[in-house]
Amino acid sequence: MWFVWTIKKKKGNDFTTRTGEQLASEREANKFGNSWVTDKSTCPGASLPNDDSPPDELCDNEEHKARAQKMCNMMTAVEGPLSGCQPKVDGPALEKGCVEDICGVLSKDDHLGPKEKHEEAKIVACNAYTNFVDTCLEEGGILEAWRDAAKCPQIKKCPANSKYSLQMSPCPKTCGKQKKCLARKKKRVEGCECNKGYVLSDDECVKEDQCGCTLKVKGLRNTSR
Template sequence: VNAEAFNLPVSLESGKITLSQSGSAALLQTDFGLRVSYDWNHYVVVSVPGIYSGSLCGLCGNFNGDGGDDFVSPNGTALPAASAFGNSWKTATSGATCRDDTDAPVPLCTEADRRVYTSESSCGVLTDTRGPFRQCHSVLSPITYSENCIFDLCALAGMHETLCQAIESYVAECQRRGVSIEDWRNATGCEIACPMHSHYNSCSSACPASCADTTAHLRCSQPCTESCQCDDGYILSGSRCVALSQCGCSFQGHYYSK
């Protein structure tokens, strides 16, 4: 925060801004309704109340319900293509590795590759009516997620991590909408290695107990989420699971681990 490292959770501006752990993601919340969730890897969700409709700008558009007028640069210029739009919002942050994108076509899949990527052992698992995500189909269509998955695998030569990330995005949104998802990782080869003293849970509390707030899970109103959950007898201290006796201390709204 402002170039200073802190353990989560963090409370700023007398509680007007909070940062906390939500499952395996970091969650920023403000007193005016902004929520930003980041899974520390590839998936970001930004949400704001409807009162801001048409009043926003940036990579997420203007939030007016019309996707046709979102490609606007910081100076208000309407741009013709997604690449020019994305490039216009790059920042001059020191150490950033973003490069200008182009409208060059993505290499097309061969028919053989596409058959593999659309199969139920790959991106097709998202739309499989007998698969682990079937309970979510009526709540959130998997079509766009599956198409994006196939597109990305074509562009990245079938990199398996890309498949896992595509599925994770769909699972996160399904769970955010309150849909229970079966354990899908073993069947897709997307297992995750949890840190010491923790284990994978496909439906763990989105507000895990921590040294800074040992009863957070008891007051949690958010739907469950998949994450690495601390084993019995251990509690979250920053990003590690420790015995309760090994907790650090809190001072002026900040938690300091041992």
């Protein structure tokens, strides 16, 4: 799925439709994307604004549809690592978008073979799950370790003195004095969290007494020791 947004240096207006309607968030991504479609031939599965005809069916191949549903079904599972997100996230809508995107990959006529298409479909599924998890955390949902179950790659190895966290603060303590954290509106994020007693200095976790001097909000590690 491709995203288009307006550039007006205003936060909160990214999901504005062609008619000016402000949508709540990426949970209405399909409605947002369809509002900007001008040619259905270049955007399979989409529907034009004010077009009452049904969208093109991407999952007319039952085998592709079954594979896509299997890859995306954790989004609506009543049990599993993402079940705690259900009260906060529109799982059926996100799963539907995931299935349609994967069907589009598996059904498109190109030079890729079955193995390459399957790998591309896995990437699409993992991107959809990442979007699902980000929305869940932003809305205060609860989740468990999900990447292995979804067959998605783990976050890259965390640096020294830090550990992987499913729900860490979006504004970790740093060597620099932060006046304002732009991500503070998000409740929790997935990422690498510094161990207790350590703070973030650029992309490293160091003890606070190793911070040395600072310039504005950017921490500088003391290397004179």
